[in-house]
Amino acid sequence: MTKMNSLKKRFKKRSKFYGKKLEAKDAPQKKLESLPATFDLLCQATIEAAAGDGESKTPRFSMTAYTGGKMTVAGFPHPVVVDLRGLSIPRQNLPVRLDHKSDQGVGHTTDIVIVDNSIMADGLISRETQWARDVAKSGTNGFPWQASIGAEVLEAEFISPGQSVAVNGRTFKGPLQVIRRAVLHEISFVDSGADSRTSATVAAKETEIIEQPQETTDMDKDKEKPKEDVENPDKNKPVQDEPAVPADQPEKLEAAQPNPIDEYRKNFAAETRRIEAIRKLCDGKHSDIEAKAIEEGWDEMKTELHVLRASRPAAPAIITGSQVKLTAQILEAAAMMAAGFSGLETAYPEQTLDAADKLRGIGIQEFCERASGQRLPRFRSDADGWLRAAFSTASLPGILSNIANKMLLEGYNYVEDAWRLIVKIASVNDFKEHVRYRMTSDFAFKKIGSGGELKHGEIGEQKFSQKADTFGIMFALSRQMIIDDDMGAFTDIPRQIGIGAAEAIAEAVWTLLLGNPGSFFSANHNNYKEGTDTALSIDGLTHAEILFLAQTKPNGKPLGVAPKIMLVPTALKVLAEVLMKSLKLNETTTADKGVPQDNPHAGKFSVVTSTYLSNSTFTGHSAKAWYLFADPNRIPAIEVAFLNGVDRPTVEKADADFNTLGVQFRGYIDFGVREQDYRGALKMKGEA
Numbered sequence: 001m002t003k004m005n006s007l008k009k010r011f012k013k014r015s016k017f018y019g020k021k022l023e024a025k026d027a028p029q030k031k032l033e034s035l036p037a038t039f040d041l042l043c044q045a046t047i048e049a050a051a052g053d054g055e056s057k058t059p060r061f062s063m064t065a066y067t068g069g070k071m072t073v074a075g076f077p078h079p080v081v082v083d084l085r086g087l088s089i090p091r092q093n094l095p096v097r098l099d100h101k102s103d104q105g106v107g108h109t110t111d112i113v114i115v116d117n118s119i120m121a122d123g124l125i126s127r128e129t130q131w132a133r134d135v136a137k138s139g140t141n142g143f144p145w146q147a148s149i150g151a152e153v154l155e156a157e158f159i160s161p162g163q164s165v166a167v168n169g170r171t172f173k174g175p176l177q178v179i180r181r182a183v184l185h186e187i188s189f190v191d192s193g194a195d196s197r198t199s200a201t202v203a204a205k206e207t208e209i210i211e212q213p214q215e216t217t218d219m220d221k222d223k224e225k226p227k228e229d230v231e232n233p234d235k236n237k238p239v240q241d242e243p244a245v246p247a248d249q250p251e252k253l254e255a256a257q258p259n260p261i262d263e264y265r266k267n268f269a270a271e272t273r274r275i276e277a278i279r280k281l282c283d284g285k286h287s288d289i290e291a292k293a294i295e296e297g298w299d300e301m302k303t304e305l306h307v308l309r310a311s312r313p314a315a316p317a318i319i320t321g322s323q324v325k326l327t328a329q330i331l332e333a334a335a336m337m338a339a340g341f342s343g344l345e346t347a348y349p350e351q352t353l354d355a356a357d358k359l360r361g362i363g364i365q366e367f368c369e370r371a372s373g374q375r376l377p378r379f380r381s382d383a384d385g386w387l388r389a390a391f392s393t394a395s396l397p398g399i400l401s402n403i404a405n406k407m408l409l410e411g412y413n414y415v416e417d418a419w420r421l422i423v424k425i426a427s428v429n430d431f432k433e434h435v436r437y438r439m440t441s442d443f444a445f446k447k448i449g450s451g452g453e454l455k456h457g458e459i460g461e462q463k464f465s466q467k468a469d470t471f472g473i474m475f476a477l478s479r480q481m482i483i484d485d486d487m488g489a490f491t492d493i494p495r496q497i498g499i500g501a502a503e504a505i506a507e508a509v510w511t512l513l514l515g516n517p518g519s520f521f522s523a524n525h526n527n528y529k530e531g532t533d534t535a536l537s538i539d540g541l542t543h544a545e546i547l548f549l550a551q552t553k554p555n556g557k558p559l560g561v562a563p564k565i566m567l568v569p570t571a572l573k574v575l576a577e578v579l580m581k582s583l584k585l586n587e588t589t590t591a592d593k594g595v596p597q598d599n600p601h602a603g604k605f606s607v608v609t610s611t612y613l614s615n616s617t618f619t620g621h622s623a624k625a626w627y628l629f630a631d632p633n634r635i636p637a638i639e640v641a642f643l644n645g646v647d648r649p650t651v652e653k654a655d656a657d658f659n660t661l662g663v664q665f666r667g668y669i670d671f672g673v674r675e676q677d678y679r680g681a682l683k684m685k686g687e688a
Contacts, residue, residue: 059125059136061096061107063147063187068117068168070176078158079176081167084114086155086181096123098131100150100188106132109187117168119149121187135189148190154181278303286310326355328399331371334359335403339491341410363485364477371396379482386482391663400477404494404665405651411498412649418610419509422565422629422681424636427645428468428672436464436639436676462554464676468643471504472668473497494651497667501649508673509640510612514620520637520675521683526551530685536572536626541579541601544628544684551679559679561635563628566605569613571623572686576607624686630679637681643670 070079089112098104109123125136139145159165159174167178277300282290286307293303333348333356344353362370368390369376379386390396428434475493521528529547534540544563551559568576578585585599605628614623629637649669 059140060123061125061139062120062122064118064120066119066149068170070172076177078174080179081165081172081176082151082179082182083167084117084119086179087114087119087151088181088183089114090183090185094184095186096125097186097188098135099190100148100186104131105129106135106189112184117170121149123187143191145189145191148188149184150186150188151182151184153179154183156180274299281307326370327352328371328395330355330359331367332399332402334362335367335399335487335491336406338362338487339403339407339495340488341406341491343406343410347406362487364482364487364490365485367487368396371399383479383482387663397663400663401651401665403491404475404667407491407494408498408501408649408651408667411495411500412502414495414499415502415506416611417502417506418567418608419506419640421606421608422567422627422632423509423638423640423673424632424676425647426466426639426641427643428466428641429644431468431470431643431670434466434641436466437462462677464639464674466639466641466672466674468641468670468672470643470668470670471501472649472666473500474664474666476665477663494665494667498649501667501669504669505640505671505673506612508671509638510610510618512638512673512675514613514618516620517675520678521681525678527678527682528685529683530688532688534684535624535686536568536575536579536684538579538585538599538601540684540686541604544682545601545604548628548630548682559635561630561679563605563682564631565608565629567608567610567613567627567629569623569625570609570611571614572626573607573609576609576626580605580607622686626684626686628682628684630681632680635680636676637678639674639676641672641674646670 066082066084068081068084070081073080092109092112094109094112095102095105096107096109098106105127106129107124107126109121111120111122113120125132135145157165157178157180159172159176159178161175163174164171165174165176165178166172172178274297275294278290278293278298281300281303282293289303289306289310292298293306298306329348329352333344333352336344336347337353337356337360341347348356365376365379372390372395374389376389377385475497477490481489516522519525523529526547529543533543548563549558551561553559566576566580579599579601580603582599583602585597612618613625614621632638646669649667651665651667
């Protein structure tokens, strides 16, 4: 588990090139005529198998894709160096395949970062395919998988023999090809890469990932450079890069390059000895030092020094009055208390709430200082420095994102969602226009003639459309909020954003229903009636039920679907519930006034009420009109589709904005609302 935690911690770092998007149309096509349009980087890969404790766990993989040095790439006549400053990562969830085949899916990446002149990736073997199962099973069995990362070349530069070039913090001599701009597209597991000298290691243990040694940078070499040998001056000469070899003598070029397998074995052995020494020094008592030492390449002396310092007696870091160490969860709970969060008891344990209660009234500046675990400069005198220091750690942004997400969801759940009971909830996987098909058929059994021949049933189809769009808004922990030191002001913003997200969906549904696009409710569709006899009553319900049951299939035969839901405005809610719950009613319009009569509609329909139906801001509103709906999963009259089935808003934190001295967040949700089959609903105007 220590190796796994160490590897995951590495991905929390982000370089300044992380997420940089490069448009192909803006990239100059420099010297690409005779070079491949794409290339594959072979890397070391590890796989973490599912846990053996009986719980389902998706296998993970990790890889160090590239460490900034030379490599041999198929299709390129000379060694290749990729300039990491020009490498674009279009998104974090890139597809993971087997052998670069789009129909052999394996999973997806969850993190791709460029840090310390290296590309690192982490991800899940998340696909339910035979290829995903093969990769996961054979990987944990010890099969030496390699990983091939496909990228598109946008700009390349040739370095002639004898010339030098500085790339990725190092100096290289020609001949070689420098890929100045490229875009990552996908990652594949391969059993044998184009460069036969590379190798991969797969973790055999179920919950352990083998951490691969990283290539030493020039900066590390400077730190490790020995003192000058006065007696032997030749030893002081710097080690030069491999000598230039003319491009027309490839056999000399290959002979001049060291065997990468031998180099890898030596590095791996040295790294293994270093890690074992660190673990022995930490002795399981200093997991944080152990993880950092392994991650940052500390030697034994540096590790031992930090262990000695940590072993000295010291007062607890930050504690509450009950001597409980202040954690991210306690700080988060304190902020939620300040916001008046309604689900505190279910969201946090009692001990956490007791500790958070002692922090009531904490301001934003003190909150951020405690969450970041360091003394921050005064915001009024150094706002830029305050932001940089506060958000230099992963803890504060994570806590603020959790707070914003909880408050946004609370606001989202505040708004009336009666629409969910009358619509079909569906999912789409992109933003394109989608076509829904509903099969219509005539499979009634026919009498068999004397010849014994069976007749074929008839199948038809109806088409309905659907399309998702993105709805969202930005909000911020602004400079004014930080100066005012009001935590409640910050926590209230995402709550209001959540309310806005819920209102966006509700308004879209009710606007569509009341707006009646394309005469959805009409006499031609046999699903609309007006007149005094359409008022909500026993007789009105009888007329509505008869009209609903008279609906036919496209072939003219009975639809055979009964209504299940009665939708009414708030003015008719009490009457609707009486009609559905009372077995006896006093009809004031009959001759036997006051004599209870049997209620033939008791319990027939479930009652749904919405305040939107009679709201004057909506075209088509009415306090008297009411509706009958079929089961939306049987015949949907309206469909609400969410992108990838995510039916609640998402919160994401952007980087700290040092220009405006604030921190940006964004909340968004992707959905679409469309009318479907008019046979699934009926409207009674309730008046003439």
